[in-house]
Amino acid sequence: MFIKRLYPKIRQLKLLAPLAKKEKADIISIFDNNIFKIRVSHGCCFQCSYCAIRFAIGKLRSRPLEEIINEFKEGLKNGHKKILPVCGDLGSYGIDIGLSIYDLLKGIFQYPGDYKVLLNDFNIYWLLKDFDRLKYLLKSNQDKIDWILLPIQSGSDKILKQMNRGQYPVELMKKNLTELRKEIPSLELKTHILVGFPGETSKDFQESLNLIKEIKFNEVCFFKYADLPNTISSCMPDKVSEIIKQIRFVYGVWFCSIWCRPYIKKASGTR
Numbered sequence: 001m002f003i004k005r006l007y008p009k010i011r012q013l014k015l016l017a018p019l020a021k022k023e024k025a026d027i028i029s030i031f032d033n034n035i036f037k038i039r040v041s042h043g044c045c046f047q048c049s050y051c052a053i054r055f056a057i058g059k060l061r062s063r064p065l066e067e068i069i070n071e072f073k074e075g076l077k078n079g080h081k082k083i084l085p086v087c088g089d090l091g092s093y094g095i096d097i098g099l100s101i102y103d104l105l106k107g108i109f110q111y112p113g114d115y116k117v118l119l120n121d122f123n124i125y126w127l128l129k130d131f132d133r134l135k136y137l138l139k140s141n142q143d144k145i146d147w148i149l150l151p152i153q154s155g156s157d158k159i160l161k162q163m164n165r166g167q168y169p170v171e172l173m174k175k176n177l178t179e180l181r182k183e184i185p186s187l188e189l190k191t192h193i194l195v196g197f198p199g200e201t202s203k204d205f206q207e208s209l210n211l212i213k214e215i216k217f218n219e220v221c222f223f224k225y226a227d228l229p230n231t232i233s234s235c236m237p238d239k240v241s242e243i244i245k246q247i248r249f250v251y252g253v254w255f256c257s258i259w260c261r262p263y264i265k266k267a268s269g270t271r
């Protein structure tokens with residue numbers, strides 16, 4: 001019975017794993033053609049040590065807010081109900097043109113309507129950086145959002161530092177996500193975890209699981225680390241063996257089937 005429940009999830013994650021190198025917007029379009037996509041920026045301002053995509057997409061180039069809002073209004077006029085801002089990292093929108101993700105979301109949410117904005121690929125660094133303002137904005141517009149994908153990748157301070165995803169302590173992440181849960185219980189929190197990063201010990205992996213358990217994410221996608229050409233991490237020592245990566249991957253999926261709560265909103269009839 002339990003295996004039956006777990007198997008589709010493992011299968012789904014195995015299918016998703018090879019897509020990890022593609023842009024997430026492509027993945028979404030496979031499943032839902034009704035999503036109205038608006039390109040909000042190109043490129044990325046981070047230098048994650050394991051990422052090869054950044055070499056292809058280049059530096060962050062945000063589009064003018066006015067253009068985005070005009071496209072958004074056009075989408076609403078044409079009856080679209082789901083809006084997906086497309087970018088490498090949603091949280092960094094605008095920092096190259098003197099704006100921020102707060103300005104983008106505030107600009108969108110000012111329009112009333114029966115729509116949902118899909119907050120995809122939002123590096124948690126930006127949420128923590130401007131937490132109070134963003135929390136208030138999300139809370140005031142909770143009817144216009146279903147979920148936010150915050151790819152945290154690891155719950156270990158040591159591994160996060162080596163991943164170079166922006167500096168923030170895990171404790172702050174826990175504190176703010178717990179607060180977000182409390183303030184906006186209807187908001188689904190999704191995340192990605194990368195297992196088997198060079199130097200990841202069983203203690204580091206356990207710290208990721210502890211964070212998942214504490215926050216009770218609604219959805220967790222696991223990816224197995226792989227060396228990609230010209231990345232800093234590919235030159236790091238202490239590589240994790242394939243068998244250990246596989247064990248952590250499968251154990252992580254099982255752990256989430258116990259501790260996460262993917263169906264809580266459906267169960268409470270809120271969507």
Ligand code: SF4
Nearest residue numbers: 044046047048051054
């Ligand atoms: S946030 Fe990191 S992983 Fe994502 S595109 Fe930028 S450098 Fe790559």
